[in-house]
Amino acid sequence: MSKRSIEKFNEPLYQREALRFECTGCGACCVASGDYYVYVTKNEIEKIGDFLGLSRAWFKRRYLQRLPDEGPEEGWVLAVSDDDLCVFLGKDRRCSVYSVRPAQCSSYPYWPEVVLRKSDWLRESRRCEGIGRGKIVSKKMIAALLEKQADND
Numbered sequence: 001m002s003k004r005s006i007e008k009f010n011e012p013l014y015q016r017e018a019l020r021f022e023c024t025g026c027g028a029c030c031v032a033s034g035d036y037y038v039y040v041t042k043n044e045i046e047k048i049g050d051f052l053g054l055s056r057a058w059f060k061r062r063y064l065q066r067l068p069d070e071g072p073e074e075g076w077v078l079a080v081s082d083d084d085l086c087v088f089l090g091k092d093r094r095c096s097v098y099s100v101r102p103a104q105c106s107s108y109p110y111w112p113e114v115v116l117r118k119s120d121w122l123r124e125s126r127r128c129e130g131i132g133r134g135k136i137v138s139k140k141m142i143a144a145l146l147e148k149q150a151d152n153d
């Protein structure tokens with residue numbers, strides 16, 4: 001294999017292939033599975049709490065859960081129902097806090113664990129029917145979203 005081919009092979013998937021995505025609104029990404037959590041930052045807790053008109057303490061009690069191995073301020077995740085649905089997923093399969101949803105939701109499916117390797121992208125397409133549909137998403141936009149997520153870490 002030539003040096004150029006090796007370099008190309010090592011490039012992130014979204015850099016070397018055109019990725020298509022169009023959300024159908026099916027709601028499948030709002031179902032928890034295994035170790036899948038939606039983390040919320042302090043700012044997001046404030047923002048969603050304000051949107052719902054709830055105090056921070058009440059909002060946490062009602063809509064969040066803490067991962068046991070995390071520190072006092074970090075590790076808050078959205079609660080899920082007994083049937084593993086996001087606490088904000090409505091009966092109509094729509095997000096009830098859509099305009100103020102956490103960055104983890106708004107950046108989906110452009111997560112490092114999804115867009116860097118082809119096997120991950122294909123695996124995720126079994127869960128999300130929007131993957132592989134619609135228009136090609138620009139590499140620039142995906143790179144900007146990945147950078148933003150890295151800044152939030």
Ligand code: SF4
Pocket residue numbers: 022023024025026027028029030108109127128129130131
């Ligand atoms: S699983 Fe994919 S297509 Fe379905 S709502 Fe989520 S992002 Fe949209």
